Amino acid sequence: MDNLEYLEKFGNRVDIESLRKLKADKVQMFRTKYQKEYKEIFDIIPSLKEDSNETLETATKLIPWRKGPFQVGELDIDAEWRSDKKWQRLKESLPNLKDKVVLDVGCNNGYYMFEMAKQDPKLVLGIDPVLHNQAQFEFINHFKKYDNLKFELFGIEDLPNFRSFFDVVFSMGVLYHHRHPLEQLISIRESLVPGGEMIMETIGIPGEETICLFPEDRYSKMRNVWFLPTLNCLKNWINRTGFVDMEVVSVSTTNFEEQRQTKWCPPPHQSLQDFLDPKDNTKTVEGYPAPVRFCIKAKKKAHSPIKTF
Ligand SMILES: C[S@@+](CC[C@H](N)C(=O)[O-])C[C@H]1O[C@@H](n2cnc3c(N)ncnc32)[C@H](O)[C@@H]1O
Incomplete structure (x- = not known):
């Protein structure tokens, strides 16, 4: 696994000592799970060859594949999500990523990092605290071989270790899983260089008022959903946390083509059809408004002071 040397060249914009400690703590935290479930997989990945039985076996052991699709030789990994559809919605509105330092918060298996890599960024750091x-990221990148993509088991809460650091931060599908959405926006802002850009994609609820839903318990069967804003509420949060030049990139509803069970994410893993009211797809199974997906881009003010450690 990577050490953190690739961050050293950024000097005092990153708290490297604290990230080293954090990484060591994560290794400890995941030690049992790693030994029991993943050691064999991580060990075999470097020797895998396209279209071999071992490659198919390893991809199968890595079920469920939530984000995709991926093509590895003849192997077509048709994941639960057609993540390419989200990328198509955003692509035209994104800043040019060539030579940029990019963060993908909650990157899952790195599907979007591989898309970003096509533009030749200096670095794409993907953070996601799930082994x-x-x-899955290491498996795919073994075949794609991008040196400028790095995956760390850090979470959004670790972002204060970066100051005036990233040119672009993507936060997609993460804001509503966070108990403190404004804090998340502020840490993203602080981690950006002056004039840097945030791509914020989240689910929310329909409606014109500047309000948000706080589910009583589960939302679409998920326990970890906290604040679901209307589009106007999201814009208000972004405004009031100091971003400028805000632009709504897309407003969409997820359908059964974009999120569904596949053989790479089979039952008992659940998907959209299990989360919506079967008689009325405008509602979740709990009776809340079904989610709407918003994507907004916005910038950190260009004259913001540069903060370091
Ligand atoms: C709904 S998925 C979104 C994945 C991807 N960004 C996308 O848009 O398709 C949420 C992701 O956030 C990750 N996650 C969970 N806790 C997190 C945390 N504290 N910080 C960052 N990511 C987290 C999950 O592992 C999961 O991959």
């Missing part, structure tokens, strides 16, 4: 996602 299964890291194993």
Whole structure:
């Protein structure tokens, strides 16, 4: 696995000592799970060859594949999500990523990092605190071989270790899983260089008012959903946390073509059809408004002071 040398050249914009400690703590935290479920997989990945039985076996061991699709030789990994559809919605509105330093918060298996890599960024750091996602990322990148993509098991809460650091931060599908959405926006802002850009993609609820839903318990069967804003509420959060030049990139509803069970994410893993009211797809199974997906881009003010450690 990577050490953190690739961050050293950024000097005092990153708290490298604290990230080293954090990484060591994560290794400890995941030690049992790693030994029991993932050691064999991580060990075999470097020797895999396209279209071999071992490659198919390893991809199969890595089920469920939530984000995709991926093509590895003849192997077509048709994941639960057609993540390419989200990328198509955003692509035209994104800043040019060539030579940029980019963060993808909650990157899952790195599907979007591989798309970003096509533009030749200086670095794309993907953070996601789930070992299964890291194993899928390492599996795919073994074949794609991008040196400028790095995956760390860090979370959004670790972002204060970066100051005036990233040119572009993507936060997609993460804001509503966070108990403190404004804090997340502020840490993203602080981690950006002056004039840097945030791509914020999240689910929310329909409606014109500047309000958000706080589910009583589960939302679409998920326990970890906290604040679901209307589009106007999201714009207000972004405004009031100091971003400028805000632009709504897309407003969409997820359908059964974009999120569904596949053989790479089979039952008992659940998907959209299990989360919506079967008689009325405008509602979740709990009776809340079904989610709407918003994507907004916005910038950190260009004259913001540069903060360092
Ligand atoms: C709904 S998925 C979104 C994945 C991807 N960004 C996308 O848009 O398709 C949420 C992701 O956030 C990750 N996650 C969970 N806790 C997190 C945390 N504290 N910080 C960052 N990511 C987290 C999950 O592992 C998961 O991959």
